[in-house]
Each structure stands twice: as structure tokens, then as C-alpha cells.
Amino acid sequence: MVTRKEKGQGLTEFALVVPILLMFLLFAIDPSFKVVNIALGKYYTFQAAREASIFLADGTHSCDSWVRNHVSEPTLLMGTAWTLAITPCPADPSWSQVSGSTVTATFDWTQNTVWWHGPWTGQMSTRDVFQ
Amino acid sequence: MNAWLKTKAFLSRREGERGQVLVILAFGLVFLAALVGLMIDAAIYTTNNLIAHNNASVGCITAAEAYRRGGNPSTAFANIMTANGVTASVYSPNEGSGLTLTRGLENSGDMSWRAALAWEEPTSFLSIVGIRTMPIRGRARCVGRDSGGLAPIAVRESAVQDSLTGIPPDEYTILGRDPSWDLADVESGTNFRGAVFMHIWCVPSGDPNCPDIRVFYPLTEDPPSAQTQKKLVADCFNGINCSIWPPVSERLPIVSGTSNNQLCKAFQNGGWQVGDKVAVIVFDGTVYSPDPTFGNWENVAVIGYAVYEIREFLPNDNTCNYVTAHLVGGIYHSLEEIPADVILLRSREISWDYGGSIPW
Numbered sequence: 001m002v003t004r005k006e007k008g009q010g011l012t013e014f015a016l017v018v019p020i021l022l023m024f025l026l027f028a029i030d031p032s033f034k035v036v037n038i039a040l041g042k043y044y045t046f047q048a049a050r051e052a053s054i055f056l057a058d059g060t061h062s063c064d065s066w067v068r069n070h071v072s073e074p075t076l077l078m079g080t081a082w083t084l085a086i087t088p089c090p091a092d093p094s095w096s097q098v099s100g101s102t103v104t105a106t107f108d109w110t111q112n113t114v115w116w117h118g119p120w121t122g123q124m125s126t127r128d129v130f131q
Numbered sequence: 132m133n134a135w136l137k138t139k140a141f142l143s144r145r146e147g148e149r150g151q152v153l154v155i156l157a158f159g160l161v162f163l164a165a166l167v168g169l170m171i172d173a174a175i176y177t178t179n180n181l182i183a184h185n186n187a188s189v190g191c192i193t194a195a196e197a198y199r200r201g202g203n204p205s206t207a208f209a210n211i212m213t214a215n216g217v218t219a220s221v222y223s224p225n226e227g228s229g230l231t232l233t234r235g236l237e238n239s240g241d242m243s244w245r246a247a248l249a250w251e252e253p254t255s256f257l258s259i260v261g262i263r264t265m266p267i268r269g270r271a272r273c274v275g276r277d278s279g280g281l282a283p284i285a286v287r288e289s290a291v292q293d294s295l296t297g298i299p300p301d302e303y304t305i306l307g308r309d310p311s312w313d314l315a316d317v318e319s320g321t322n323f324r325g326a327v328f329m330h331i332w333c334v335p336s337g338d339p340n341c342p343d344i345r346v347f348y349p350l351t352e353d354p355p356s357a358q359t360q361k362k363l364v365a366d367c368f369n370g371i372n373c374s375i376w377p378p379v380s381e382r383l384p385i386v387s388g389t390s391n392n393q394l395c396k397a398f399q400n401g402g403w404q405v406g407d408k409v410a411v412i413v414f415d416g417t418v419y420s421p422d423p424t425f426g427n428w429e430n431v432a433v434i435g436y437a438v439y440e441i442r443e444f445l446p447n448d449n450t451c452n453y454v455t456a457h458l459v460g461g462i463y464h465s466l467e468e469i470p471a472d473v474i475l476l477r478s479r480e481i482s483w484d485y486g487g488s489i490p491w
Contacts, residue, residue, distance in 0.1 A: 013152040020156065021163050028167040035174040039181050046185035053192075054477050056280075056466065057347055058376040059332065096347040099371040100200065102214060126185060127214040129193045129207070131276065131374065131477055 030116045033077040040074040041107040041124035044084065047071040048105035049128035052089045057096035063089035067105075074107075080119060082109035097130040161259075168256025175252065176265050183248045183269020186215050190222065191246035192478045194236055195275030198244075199402075199478065200371060208236045208246065221250045230483070233268065243274045243481065276478045281376055281436070282398075282409045283367040285327045285383070287315055287416040291437050294458035302442045305411060306398055307391040307453035309445075315431075316416030322429060323418050325454075326386035326394050329375045330363055331355070333382040333430060341382070347375050357388050361397075364389070368401030376466055377412065377433050384428035385418060395444060395451035403454075407441050410469055413462050436469060437461025 051070045055063045067086055076082060085106045088097075097103070106125040112118055190208045197207030212222055225235030226249070234249045247270040254262050286305050294301075304312045306325040315323045330350040333341035349372050350363070364386050367373035377383055386394070403409065414431035439456035446452065463469050 009151075013155055016152055017156050017159055021159050024160070024163050025167060028171055031171055032174050035171065035178050039174075039178040042178070042182050042185055046189070049189070050192075054374070056374050056376040058378050058466065059334075059345060059381065060378065094345050094347065096372075096375055098348060099366075099374075100196065100202070102211070104214075125215075126189065127211060128189050129196055129211060131196060131370070 027115050030078075030113045030118070030120070033111060034120060034122065037074075037076050037079065037109060037111055037122055038124060040076060041109060041122060042126065044071065044074045045105040045107045045124050045126035046128075048084060048086055048107075049103050049126045052086050052103045052105065053097075053128045053130050055089070055097060055130075057093070059093055062091045062093045063095055063097070064091040076109055076111060078111045078113070080110050080112055082107065099130055101130050102127050103130055164256065165260050168254070168259055172254050172257045172262075172265065175255065176267070179252050179267040180269060183250075183267050184271060185269070186212065186217050187246045187248050187269040188271035188273065188480050189215065190217075190236065190248075191244050191271040191273040192275075192480065194246065195242075195244045195273050195478045198238070199275040200369075204238070204244070205236060217248065221248045222246070232270065239272075243272060245272050245483075246270065270483060271480055272483045273478060273480045276370060280370055280373065280410070280477075281329075282403075282411055283327050283329045283364055283373070283386070284325050284409070284411040285385070285414045285431050285433075286325070286411050286437060286439070287313075288413050288434060288462070289316060289416055291413055291458060291461050295461070302455045302457040304445075304453045305439055305456045307395045307451075309453045315414075315418045317418065319420060319429065320416075320418035322387045323385050323431075324387075324389065324391060324394055326364055326389070327383040327412060327431060328360055328364060328386055328428075329367060329373060329377055329383060331384060332377060333384075335380045335382070348372065360386060361389055361393070364394070365397040365400065368398045368403065370401065379433050379435060379464055382419065382430045382432045383412070384430045387429065391452040392450070395454060398454055399444065399448070399451055403441060405441050405443060408438055408459055409441060409456070410436055410438050413437050435462035435464050437463065438470065 048067050048071050051067045052063055055066050064086065067089060087104050089103060104125055104127045106123065108123045110119050110121050113120055190212055193211040194204035194208040198204040223235055225237065227233045228237055232245050232247045234247050237245045239245060250267050251264040252267045253264055284306050290303060308314065308324045314320060314325050330347045332345045334343035334345055336343055412433050413435040415434050418429045418431055420429065438459040438461060440459050441454060441456050443455045444451040445455060460470065
């Protein structure tokens with residue numbers, strides 16, 4: 001038998017507990033986004049380095065433009081800005097690679113945060129070998 | 132009853148009911164911690180598996196490429212792993228083999244390689260509920276390019292056109308001067324042995340003296356010495372330092388001063404075999420006169436590309452002087468038109484579980 005005093009007790013306790021639990025959950029959003037962006041960044045650099053490694057100099061397209069035309073840009077979560085640097089892979093159409101040497105693709109990004117102090121930045125890179 | 136009295140009444144409940152909210156909170160927090168931990172750690176697990184696969188793929192192809200060039204695949208594999216921040220314990224010693232390789236590098240013997248990475252990644256939030264590590268696995272299978280790309284060989288257009296319309300011969304020499312077969316249409320082509328030099332272009336212009344010369348790595352000499360020239364052609368046959376695709380209308384120097392046997396041997400040493408398909412340059416049949424500003428070389432103009440299938444090394448494999456081939460397709464006018472099974476013969480990743488022969 002529920003007494004009058006006990007009426008609403010569950011609701012009150014729920015109201016006290018929920019904000020704490022919700023806050024706990026919400027604070028996990030930004031780290032999750034960061035982890036997803038790390039995965040996207042890694043895959044992007046992997047693709048970019050691989051495309052650079054098989055670049056064919058045709059006198060018209062540069063290595064840099066070849067790579068950027070052949071990889072799909074990542075859609076970052078809460079991302080505000082990013083850059084991709086590939087070295088050596090210049091924007092010079094007369095450049096061709098040294099077989100067996102290393103190419104490095106580096107991806108830097110900035111992401112906004114929802115609950116944590118931000119913005120956050122990240123960097124991923126992949127090294128491959130020119131064919 | 133005002134709000135204060137209500138709160139006072141709530142706080143002065145029966146003794147047995149006090150602390151319920153704390154119990155709920157405690158259970159809720161543990162439950163939610165596990166839930167959030169699962170979410171974060173699942174993301175970390177997925178990300179690390181992706182990183183592991185990407186690094187395994189890079190390592191696999193690096194090893195296959197090193198092996199193809201006569202280098203040490205294990206050293207190349209270790210070097211690129213280090214460059215990508217992968218520690219040695221992640222890829223060595225080998226564990227398992229074939230389809231069950233879980234760590235290390237393995238030569239499958241059919242020009243394909245397997246690479247696998249494995250490590251235990253510490254968990255973050257999941258450690259709250261007692262799960263302290265999670266297994267990360269990355270694996271890749273790849274094939275080393277045996278030969279491929281555009282070969283530094285030029286075939287005259289009339290020969291290609293005759294083949295397209297079924298005019299015999301069905302197969303003819305494309306490399307190495309064959310007295311019974313003209314590699315070029317005109318008398319000026321007597322020095323022409325079918326090979327061209329891809330690293331130096333005479334960019335088309337109104338001036339026939341080739342004022343605009345474009346050179347590609349590793350060329351640093353202008354004009355290059357005969358020795359450099361021979362080495363680069365041999366490298367090109369081998370698919371090394373020759374990721375160059377001269378477009379239509381460029382003019383390329385012909386390779387002269389090199390014997391039929393040297394060219395044919397270089398071609399064989401590049402891994403080319405009877406039955407292989409080779410992409411070659413098509414020129415109009417004219418070998419242009421030496422141009423003082425263009426390395427003083429005779430040269431040919433690119434008008435397209437064709438694909439040939441190698442038929443024979445003549446007079447035999449050991450004393451090769453000529454390479455005969457049969458036209459498969461052409462005339463193509465850009466890289467995009469070349470069939471993928473011909474031009475994409477590059478070291479590349481293939482399916483881990485692929486059975487049977489390698490899908491060229």
C-alpha cells in the first residue's frame with residue numbers, strides 16, 4: 001500500500017539520477033567522435049599514400065592532383081577543417097617518383113566539441129612505397 | 132503545503148526507505164559506465180582493426196615490391212612497419228601460416244604474399260567491468276607486380292592497322308631489329324630497334340628544334356650518357372623508375388647504340404614472358420631526323436597505344452635477339468582506354484581468401 005508520503009518518490013529519485021547519468025553519457029560523445037575521426041583519417045592517408053605510390057606521370061596531371069582526384073574526402077564528425085599533405089608528391093606535372101622510396105600522407109584535422117573544452121585537433125599518417 | 136514542507140516531508144521518510152536514490156544511482160552508474168565503455172571501446176576496437184589492416188596492406192605490398200626488385204622483403208617489411216609506428220612484437224615472430232597466418236610475413240610462393248599484425252590493445256572504460264585488453268588483428272594478401280605498365284617499345288601505326296584488319300603476318304617483331312620486318316616505315320629508321328627512351332620528351336611546339344624539353348626522374352643529365360640511357364631502358368622493362376606515361380603527340384628519342392641482344396635480354400630480365408600482355412606506344416612510322424637540341428637523337432611521335440601478347444623470343448630464349456608478338460587491342464589514345472587487366476599490373480592487395488590462380 002503506497003502512502004501519501006511515498007507518492008512521487010520514484011519520480012523524484014528518477015529526476016535526481018537522470019541528469020547525472022545523462023551527463024555521463026553526453027561526455028562520452030566527443031571522445032567517440034574523435035575515435036571515429038581517427039579511423040577516417042587513417043583510412044584517408046592509407047588511400048592517399050597508395051594512390052601516390054602508383055602515380056603515372058603523364059605530363060598533364062601532377063602527383064598531387066592525381067591523388068586528390070582518386071581518393072574520396074572523409075566526412076569528419078564535427079570536423080571544422082582538415083589538410084592532407086603528401087610528400088614527396090608535388091604539384092609539378094614533370095615530377096616522377098623514385099621506385100622503392102617512401103611516400104608519406106599526413107592528415108591533420110580540427111573538430112569542434114559538444115561538451116568538452118575544445119576545439120580538438122588530430123593527426124594521422126601512413127607511409128607507403130613508390131612502385 | 133508549501134514546497135519547503137514537502138521537501139522536509141520527503142527527507143523525513145521512514146528509516147527503511149532512506150538511501151534508495153543512492154542505490155539506484157550506484158546501479159545506474161555502473162550500468163551506464165559499462166554501456167559507455169562498450170561504446171567507446173567498440174570504436175577503439177574498430178579503429179585499431181582498420182589501422183592494423185591498413186598497415187598490413189602497406190607492409191605486404193612493400194615486401195612484394197622489394198622481392199620483385201631483388202631486395203630483402205623482410206627488411207623492407209620491417210622498415211615500413213617501423214616508419215608507420217608499428218612495433219616489432221606486432222609483426223614478429225610469425226604465427227600460423229597460409230590462411231591461418233595471424234602474425235608476420237609469408238611468401239605464398241605464387242608471387243603473392245601474406246602479412247598479418249596482431250596485438251592486445253588495452254581497453255579504457257571496459258576495464259571498469261574487468262575487461263582489460265582486446266585482441267586487434269590486421270591481415271592482408273597482396274601480389275607483387277611481375278611486369279606491367281607501359282613498356283618503352285614503339286610499334287608503327289601501319290603494322291597495328293594491318294593487324295586490326297587481318298592483314299598478315301599475324302605476329303611480328305616489336306623489339307630487336309629483324310631484317311625480315313621493318314620496324315619503321317622509312318629509311319631513316321634503320322637505327323630503330325623498337326625501343327624508345329621515355330624519360331625525355333620533346334614537348335610539341337611550332338618550332339621543330341624542340342625548344343621545350345621535359346625530363347623525368349632519375350634523369351639528371353641532359354643529354355644523358357649512353358650508359359644512363361641503357362640502364363633506364365632496362366629499368367623500364369623491369370618496371371622501376373618508369374612510372375611515366377608519354378601522352379599523344381609527345382616525341383620520344385629512340386634507343387640506339389644498343390644491340391638487339393641487349394634489348395631482348397633486358398626485356399626478358401624485366402620478367403616478361405611468352406603469353407604476357409604488354410602495352411606499347413604506337414608511332415606514325417616516321418623516325419624523325421636527329422635534332423641537335425633534343426639530345427641529338429632520332430625520335431618518334433606518340434600517336435596512341437596498343438596491347439600486344441608476347442609470342443616468342445627468337446631465335447630462342449637463351450640467345451634472344453627479337454621479340455615477336457600478336458596484336459590484342461588498339462589503337463588507344465589515353466591511359467583510361469587501356470584494359471585494366473593489362474595496365475593495372477601493379478603490386479596490389481588481393482582478397483585474403485582468394486583461391487586458385489591470381490586474377491590478372
